[in-house]
Amino acid sequence: MELPQVDIAVVLQIAIVFVWAMGMLLAVLFVKNVRAIGLASLVGTVVAALAGIPLWNANRSTFGGMLALDNYALTLNWIFLGITAITILISLDYLPRHGIEQGEYYVLLLFATGAMMLLGQGNDLIVLFLGLELLSITLYVLAGFAYPRLSSEEAAMKYLLVGAFAAGFLVFGIALVYGASGASNLTAINTFLAQQNGRTDDVSLLLVGAALVVVGFGYKIAMAPFHMWTPDVYEGSPTPVAAFMSVGAKSAGFAALTRFLVVALPAERAVWVPILAALAAVTMIVGNVSAVAQTNVKRMLAYSSVGHAGYILMGTLAGNSTGSRGVEAMLFYLVAYSLTNLAAFAVLITLEQRGESAWSLDSFAGLWERQPWLAVAMGICMFSLAGMPLTAGFVGKFYVFAAAWQAGLIWLTVVGVVTSAISAFFYLRIVVQMFMRSPAAGVRPVIDRGLDIGIAIATIGILVFGIIPTPIVDLVQNSIVALGQ
Amino acid sequence: MEYIVFVVTAIIAAVGAVAMVLSKNAVHSALFLLLNFGAISVLYLLLRAPFLFVVQLIVYAGAIIVLFLFVVMLLGAERVEDTPDSIAWQRPLAIGLGILLLLEALYVAFSRTVGAVTPVAQRNEDFASPERIGQALFSTYLLPFEITSVVLLAAIVGVVVLSKRSGRVEQAQRALEHDADGRSEQMEQVMERVG
């Protein structure tokens, strides 16, 4: 038996993250200082990110095309690692403050990161399935990490049951796709579709399978109507985990979904675009409209993240139509959205007391008078989420709309615009609370250095990428899905 | 012959599944599930998959169902559904939707002769022998194989984390105490930094 030739470069980043995670796991046994483990994990993400730099434009794949390393994947890897890094920063003090300080937290976080990277790089349904499951399993645990707090347990359970349910559909979908095409490799599926002469029965079968695969990923990105778990799970999970899920898991889901649609199913674009566009519209509407009535900011952010899934989906949908910039728009949006949501959740952490009422809108009242910079940061986040110019969120939205319009989805951009307008309402409500009301009694924001740095990095990022988006634009423009097409 | 075996096992599997869903007692459910799994493993044999036949029996029947039974009995949670269903209206909807889904599946299966699924000319009874699977796992499918190792590791870590309950409660109490007396000091520091 001969082991296959493996291109180490392609798996390098993933390997670093997993090995680092195992190292941390060992360290948990010997090191009492959990904070040190967190910092070490942070270093791990940085190392992994740096390791990716020489791989730019590598465009290689290995393991028989199961794992690809194109610029698309590389950019996503950096996004994932950045997300993890900021999550670690905002977790450092959250854990001891809430009495859930365990080194395994960071280990799981790193495992999840690796899983996300697998989703970004995976070019085979097997890898995508395993990556998704790895991500899910770690997130189940992370969501329940604050046990025996009831809400945390409930979040974990809801996530688990819905996740397992979705996994069932994913597997069945994979089975059908495999049955129809005889392949699990995305490139091979594309080749198969290209060889089929018109709408054969096999193609029909494959499409049904693809639908179920999309459902599997749709659950991860919180696409309506597979989003129902989102608000409950985000609310119950420890806040840094919610932040991580809302950006990390979602980004990874999009990474995989986009690759699946762009690489495997470009030939059937005419079929999947309408239905997904409709779902994107529903997602935007449901997410943004539901958030209007929320007074719990954490839940509001959860709903808003559902809404944003719709916008990102617009990019994915525009994906590979000729001349469209869908994928790059999606990537830019992910960057902008990730920074913004992480910062927003970080601000939530500062306000989070032992009780759970801390997320009520009222606790934001008069924040500006108590913590001006924190309020400004949150304000910037809210404006970015609403798509206000001079923030990264705006450029992202603009990018996505332009891409969708160019792909002919003009009606979808109209829906996007209308829902953006609706979303401004609840984002503005927080700004109003912070700047225009007098401080609420009893809520004292607590800031520590990790949060400080995390919020600062994210907020500055929002502003810088909002004003000078060129670096990111250049990055994402080169981050095309090079392999498998 | 194979048809007869198939029909019988299929019926057993279906009955097991339905009975699993219908039985009030979780223990019974688990046992019906076992029945179903067993039937499916027989089907694996029919499909020339001896390796999976074994794996199915060992992992599912041997491990998972046992685990289920163990938990059910440990928690004494055989019957939790004696209270009235607060969302009883969902049941007919659920069944309806399920049937709709099934109809869709049957429509696909019957309306289109799924062409590619027709047997390949050259049949090799031995195409999925345990040796071949083993070789494939360590060559072509090395990467997924390695990933599963990580998945399992992560699961282990997760289970360990979720089970360290006693330590967690103490820690939470400590944090609470710390919170009580450390709050004002912390606030002062914060105020200093901002002011």
Place this chain on the structure above:
Amino acid sequence: MVPTNYFVILSAILFTVGVIGVLTRRNALVVFMSVELMLNSANLALVAFAQARQSLTGQILVFFVITVAAAEVAVGLALLVAIFRSRRTLDVDEVSTLRG
């Protein structure tokens, strides 16, 4: 040789039963079993297709699915135990404090 279609149809039936189980049962453990049933029926389809295709991939996939399912069950049951300890129930309907 039994046609592959038969297996697929059986698999679909079992899958549907699993789905209905998830939707109707309140015992978290049974819900979980239903999920396992769903996974199993998918596995059946995979094996059937593998047989029809005469390709290993399907069977390998089943192997991975089984592994992952096992891992998931482990974590899931650990979680259910933890929840049971806090709430003294495994009725999924009772785990509904987060809403709205």
Place this chain on the structure above:
Amino acid sequence: MNQLGFPLVSLVLWLPTLGALALLFVPRDNVATQRMLAFGVALVTFLVSLPLLFAFNFGISSFQFVDSIPWMQSLGIGYRVSVDGVSLWFVLLTTFMTPLAMVMTWDTVRQNFRTFQLLLLLLESGVIGVFAAQDMFLFYIFFEFTLVPTALLIGMYGGPDRVRAATKAFLYPFAASLFMLLGIIGIYLAHGQQTGTYTFDMAQILASRGFSATPGATGQPTLLLTPTVERLLFGTFFIAFAVKMPLWPFHTWLVLAHEQASSDGSVDVLALLMKLGGYGFIRYNIQLFPEVSRWAAPVIGVLAVIQILYAAWCAFAQTDIKRLLAYSSISHLGFAALGMFALNELGVSGAVFQMISSGLVTGGLFFAAGMIYARRGTRDVTELSGLWKVTPVLGGLTLALVFASIGLPGLSGFIGEYTIMQGAWLSTALGWRFVALAAIGTILAAAYFLHMYQRSFMGDVTPPNANLVDLTPREIGILGALLVVILGIGVYPNFMLGPMQPTMQQIAQVLGSAVAAVTP
């Protein structure tokens, strides 16, 4: 580069922002320095903006003082700022009003003074940016950005119902201008697909819509849109600007915002009276879509006439002076809208003049209302009486402003109104019927303004009003400066109309050819 070889427009644009940043380094308690710094920056900005006028080339109909830096080149987005005969005046109005507004705040803002000044300076930058940006993307950025300081200023420093006012003043225009984003994207893509160059550069897009840089010459349109597409695109811009301007019936947010904005009038003047929407109509709706403008003109003309009369009618019932002024400003804008969609040189010039004049005059009245409030603690005319006797200078200056607003010839208000009416009368799209109705607005204006003046400034002096002090020299300076300008451009309006002409000629020419194309 440009005719000065110096990025003058950029300097004017960013000076206030720099000032705002500098304010951050002034200690929170040092109000005196904050005042001087903010005011100084605003004043310097005004002085620096004056050369725009002196060096302006009256013979060019397109953009001048162009500063252009590539920004997101791959998308055709650039930092392009410049002015033409239209935006020049809006920029100058902004730079002129800001120092006055700054001075107004000195007595009224007691808390968080630094932030107030900072936001005002940011607002100034934003507003100038809207007028100066000649890149659609950049324009949109500034257009939206102005909402942030506006909402914060209203919401943090406004009256009792400030939160609702701020929310509305933010959400409504924000929601509407999102549609404009679609329109911008649409034009951008259409332009890219038809001409091959993907760009947001207004100069280029205008050129491909048939605008020529030399007055009198006719360009050849290369960007051709089907009527439906053109109408839809027009509609997206229309919604944004109609709400922003505002046009009837999108006006209610403005009334509330005016009512609740900080009492000194600074926010009203800088944020709400700066007619970004009106400017947008001219720059985008009319210039980009001449044919649809012609198609839509009668409808918009009807809206405008309704607006003139409706707002004036509503104003009559107001007892809060700021609310009254809000309606008055809306009524004036009805004239501006009528003029714009007269779609001829006279009408559009008149509209620009009217908007500038409204900024000055109504701005002055808002300041005056602020001065009343600072003395009396109320703006309710039922509680005021005989102020002219107690505070003669305030009464006299207010009266002068009132008459300017009513449209007394010799003051700026009349010029705009008359040229608009004349333009609308001559317009092939509108005609005399519109004018006949709009002219009634001048009666109503006199009625509500003098009614207000009579109730608050005339009549016998009631005890609560008896001991008010008259204006300080500083306040006299504010209103005086405004009145000098109002009188100046009322007596010699060609000062403003002249530089506009090349641009207007081009607009008229393109509109004319569009008209020729439409009329069978």
Place this chain on the structure above:
Amino acid sequence: MSNLTWIILLIPAFPLLGFLVNTFFIRDERTAGRVASGAVILAFVMALLSIAVLQAQPEPAEGGRRIDYILWEWISVGSFRVPFGFLFDHLTAVMALLVTGVGAIIHVYSIGYMHGDVRQVRFFAYLNLFIFSMLMLIMGDNMLLLFLGWEGVGLCSFLLIGHYFDRRSVQPGINPSGAAVKAFVVNRVGDVGMLLAMAAIFSRLGSLSFYNQDPMLDGRIVPGFLAHVNDIAFAQLDLGAFGTIGIATAICLLILLGVTGKSAQVPLFVWLPDAMAGPTPVSALIHAATMVTSGVYLIARVQPLFQASPTAAGWVVTIGVLTALLAALAAVAQFDIKRVLAYSTISQLGYMIVAVGMGAVSAGMFHLLTHGIFKALLFLAAGSVIHGAHDHQDMRRMGGLRTKMPTTYWTYLVGALALAGIFPFAGFWSKDEIISYAWFNGGRPVGAILLIFASMITAFYMGRQIALIFFGQQRDTTYTPHESGQIITVPLIILAVGAVIGGLINFPGLHWLSDFLHPVFATPGAPPVDETYTLGQGILAVVTTLLAAASGYAGWYLYTHGAVARRVRIGQPDPLYRYNGDIWTGAEIGWGFDWFYDHAIVRPYRTASRFLSDVYDRQGIDGTLVDGTGRLMGRAAESLRGAQTGFIRNYVLIFLVGVVLMVGYFALS
């Protein structure tokens, strides 16, 4: 001499300077009066000089000397070019002399009259501003500049009527601030006509300048529109359901609307009686002698337009006659000394309007001049009476003042005779010219008869007034009347002399004024004024004056002798009320126009405005449409929240719905 044309700029310049100096520098009341008077006197001198300069101008080929001095281009947009230019021709000269001359006298008078009053500095500043605006009105060389003056005098009128703005009411029960606002707003109604007329003129005739002008800076010539009136003589405007209307007629009717406002004609005269709330000199200057005559001036100025539209001219005459009659009747029923004069003014303006409407421009201008003199005299004398009667204005409180205030009495009598049209006073000549023109030249005998009737009533109410004020016994004995000082009486005497000999200006046979004005209105090549007098005219004149004298005597006699005179009591209605009843009341309230406007326009407007603002706008547009959208969102959000039950099984159900849809779509596609 021709290079001295800039001198015409000095005419308005001095009052403007006076205004500025008084506003910004003078705080002393006496100085203010002197500065103001000096400015106007200087302006008068400049007007005289300007006439000299004008006469020295070379006679142009098409006839009609005029000086046109363009300062700058006022508005210039495309083909719309309006200069800021001043015109000085013979018509302007006449008006300028009247305005500055009478203005100067009234300024001087005001120094005495306003002594000790409030806000004198402001008062004089306003007066100067008024003179300036009035001069702008008559010197503007285009409609728009004329309109500037037109509105400017309106502003000054507002300011001066509202001079006592801090009082709740002045005699006779008028709220000064309300009267001021009313004056301006009612005038605005007329101004709309002006605005529309201007817009129409430009759009049809391509210019707003009256006459061809000197080249502008860029060498382009702005043509005058009056020369092109014939272009539109037969043009029709389609009014849709209302048929068609001649363009010229439409323009003229719009101008007429403006005129009815400013010159207080039916139906917009209602503001003038209330305008008496202002100080008496203001009434004399603005609301009798000058401002209210600007309508007459305007019609004279744009005479070719009216000639092009006989229909419109007919309307003008009708309005004029109606006004003359109604106002005269209303004057009979007034008790306030100034209100009588106010209605009388309205009535006399009606005569002038009739004259210019018929095309008898010089007759109209003649009456304008003489009326300007004698009505100013009457108002000033009335002011003197008021002064002497300790600020009482109610004639029922007077009586027998003849002996106490002899100078005032005699001058008042002269004014009254002039007004009544008694030979040989100024009013006789001018009024007779109008009536006779109407009878013989204008072909409007009915109008002439009505005018004669109005003139009889005029004489009657003046007789009544003289009787009530100066004859009989002093009915209110709470005060001791006294004669006014010299600074008041001297202007009275000057004006009285004018009222006596004013007729000379256009004395039949001399017809200086007609000659003087001839070049302005004559078409090129027309023969000079050729006035022949027929016997009929003579008879008419004799009859008219006899009738007037008779009715004047009747009025005097009724209120000095017998039962009627005894029944005049303070606070009681007029004795004649018993015989006329409702008609008398109607006359007293100015025929109910005020009442009608109040009920038909003002009140509904006010109610509707409250409804629009508080209900329709706040609850309708804002509450329902704008906030309603928000509420709708909120409701949608609530229902979506309702779907978020917290039950996992619900979530899964919805999940499954999605799956079924997805699979169904993909399976069927």
